[in-house]
Structure formats: structure tokens, C-alpha cells
Amino acid sequence: MLLIYAVRIEYNQPLKIKKMARDNPTWIADLTSIGQRRESALADLREIVRNGLPYALSRWLSPADPGFESLIEEATQETLMRVLEKLDTFRGQSKFTTWVYKIAVRIALSDLRRHRWRDVSLDELVEKPESLSISGLMSGKEPDPELTTEKRDLMEVILKIIQQELTEKQNQAIIAITMHGIPLDELANKMNMERNALYKLIHDARIRLKNRLAEQGLTPAEILATFE
Template sequence: MPERIASELLDSPAPAVPVADVSNQVWPELLLATGPAYDAAVRRLHELMTKAAHHQVSYMSPDLPVIGGVRVDEIVKQAADEATVAALGKLASFEGRSRFTTWAYKFGILYASNEVRRNMWRHREVNLDNLPEFAGAFTSPEQHVEHLEFARAVESAIETVLTPHQRKVAVALLVEGIPIDVLAERMGTNRNALYKTVFEARARLRAHLTAAGYFGGPIAVQVSS
């Protein structure tokens, strides 16, 4: 049975089984099978991840330096490979609340975004000519020093005050800008749980910084949706 379905998935433009079954029942069955059925399903899953990664890299391409088409293809392939492995590793967390392909597609988006960000920083150069202008944004050298001290205090608080889970969620959502739905799917949780974690992390950071003598407005929490 799995071999027949795998053949239909790969060779037929219109599988004989219903789309809903392919999405939510047959896919997990094939990816938990062995032999040709498993190999065919993994190839199809990798194709889906490649499509998702290519879409995301194209979407984020204005942020990429000029690195050439060959490097872009390498980024897409790397993201698709990592996303495929990640999805297979999280297969048990798929609950059938959405189509399987929709669930899996998010892994491709997530890992492509990570690859693009890594390449953005890898190829970004620091323009030393802009540093005096940056310093001039402060009204005095003292204010500049205070700003740097506060930034270091926040960084230290993130590392020492937050729990590992709070730190992971806060950095992913607030620093890396990972969409909350994608992170929720990846961590096997939901939006409300992640919002609660961010709220608690914010409260801890604010209490710590207040006790340390820093005072300012509320810490803004902006989460990508």
C-alpha cells in the first residue's frame, strides 16, 4: 500500500487518493515507512522544502548582498536539506490540524530565513566613516557611554536572568524576527504560549534593570506574525 501511494505521489499529477488524505494521513505513513516508499516520500518532501526555501530566498533577496546565482542556489539547497531533516525529526508533533504540506512548508521558510540572515551578516562590512556620525546622534559623550552600558546590561540580563526557554523564545521572536506561527510549529506549541513566555521574559528583564538602577519607558514587544 505505501509503495503504491508513493508511486502515485511521484509520478501522477493527480493522485488517486484524496488530497486531504495525502496531506494528513498518507504523508506521515510514508515517512514512517521503509524502503522505496520512504525514499520516494523523502524526495517529495525535499522538493517541497526546496520550493519553500526558493520562495523565501527570493522574497528576502533585496536584503542579500550581490553574491551571485550559484551562492543563492547553495543557500536554497542548504536550507532545504536542513528543513527536511528538521521536519522528519518533528514528525511526531504533526497533529493534523492543517494540511501536512502546509505544516512542512513552514520548515522550509524558517530555515531559508535563517540562511539568508547568516549570509547577510557574513558579507556585511562595517563602514568606519559612519562611526563618527553614529556617535554624534547622542547629545554628549556621557550619553553615548550610558547607552552602551545599558545595552550591555540588557545583553547580560538576557543571558543571566531569563530561563533557557525564555531566552530561546525572546531571541527568536524579538531579535531574529522569526514569525510566531513558524516558531510555534517548530517548538510544538501555540501563539498564546509564546506570547505568555515573551510577557514573562519582559517582566523579568524590566524588574532586573529597574533594580540595577536603569529607568525608562516600557520595553516594546513586537512579534512578527
């Protein structure tokens, strides 16, 4: 009777199935299989990515932001698709989930940058670039006054060359990319250009700037040294 009672107690307990941790080969095997095995692996991977991204993104975007959850969801879905496309590139040099997590963070940050610039016009990007770029380059609470003046003078020279020597499109592209950090793909959309065409536009503009700065007796190394 006691034995039967014990069995009944065990039988009436809710069934708890603990998910088995997958090693690298198992992840690959499950994700390249078909049917329920693959769907189960995708669901587990989605949960891992979905639970990990909020912490990573909270450094750049507050979880209280109205767009936070939608960004997490969008990045999670894109990550799963990207992982399936790149499974054959996984070399097993780290845990599979670590590899996936790095992909997820890159995608999420890229999406975040695109969202931030989506409603910004090109006119806004090139409006008063002097104040935007100079304030961004001056870091620290108590900057060296002499170094600050040197930075300001050099920036004025660079901006003058940009405005006088470059075409309007080159001007827009250089300011947007180098001074605001707008993603190349987002800028291509705003300028209605193919990505490769925009890349060539920026490349030509940089060559032109480099040559013009050389005429002023300035080299890229000297410019970088000023802002270190």
C-alpha cells in the same frame, strides 16, 4: 485489425505516471515507513520544498544573488532533516505540506541572517552605533522634526549608558543584538561563547540598563512610546 492498431498506438505512447496527492495520514505513513516508500516520499517532499522556497526568499534576497541557489539547497536539506525529527509533533491542524513549508521558510531566513553576518566583525558592529541605530529607527519619508529630535536625544542617552555602564562584552552583545539584529547563535560564534552564557550576559546587561534608565526617570514603556 483496427483493434490491434489502436492497441499498438496506445502501447507506443510514453508512459506517464501521475503522482498521487498524499493526504496528511499518507504523508506520515510514508515518511515513517522503510525502503522505497519512504525514499519516494522524501524525494517528493524535497521537490515541494525546493520549488516553493525561491518565491518565499525572493522578498529578502534576489534570485540573481550568487548565493541564492546554495541557500535554497542548504535550507531544503535542513528542512527534510528537521521534519523527520519533528514528525511526532505534527497535529494535523493544517495540510502537512503547509506545516513543512513554514518550517522551511523559518530555516531559510535563519540561514540567510547567518550568512549575512558571517563575514562581519564585532568591531564593525560596534563602530559608530549612533548613526546606524538612529537612521534605522527613523522611518518614513517626512518624519516629524520634533519627534525625530526626541528620538535622537533618547538614543543618545541610551548609547551613553551602554558605553559607560556595561562591560565591553555586554556592550558588544547589546549593540549587535538590539541595533543590528544579528542572530544569537551567530553572535555566540563570533564571541566564542556558549549560547547559554551569551544569553545570561545579555540578560544581565538588560537588567543593568533598565536600572540605570530608571535612575534617569525613564521606563521601558516610555522608551517604547517614543519610538512608536
